[in-house]
Amino acid sequence: MCGFELKANEGDTERMVRALLSGAFLLGGFFLLEGILRTVAYVLSAVLAITAITGFCGLYAIMGISTCPVPKKPAVLEEKAKRKLPARAKAKRK
Numbered sequence: 001m002c003g004f005e006l007k008a009n010e011g012d013t014e015r016m017v018r019a020l021l022s023g024a025f026l027l028g029g030f031f032l033l034e035g036i037l038r039t040v041a042y043v044l045s046a047v048l049a050i051t052a053i054t055g056f057c058g059l060y061a062i063m064g065i066s067t068c069p070v071p072k073k074p075a076v077l078e079e080k081a082k083r084k085l086p087a088r089a090k091a092k093r094k
Contacts, residue, residue, distance in 0.1 A: 008055035011067040015052045022048035 010018070022045045029041030051057050060066065 006054070006056050007061075008068055009060045009066040010051065010055045010057055011069060014067050015055055018048045018052035022046075022052060 025041045025045035025048065029038045029045065033041055055068075
């Protein structure tokens with residue numbers, strides 16, 4: 001398609017905060033605001049809800065930001081990677 005991958009770039013805590021803010025804007029727009037402010041609150045609510053559901057923020061992608069935790073390698077794999085030598089190097093040592 002366009003070569004742009006929609007990879008998650010929001011952590012779980014941020015997604016929860018966005019979902020709560022989305023609900024707050026929705027309720028605030030419904031009960032407290034009128035006119036253009038109500039429309040703005042609904043649009044903000046929709047954007048926050050979509051980003052909370054998908055875990056992807058377009059602005060974060062443009063700026064290169066990610067709040068996702070970096071997965072850690074298991075200690076066993078890290079230890080094997082440190083000790084692993086190519087077969088040719090082992091043969092030349094002997």
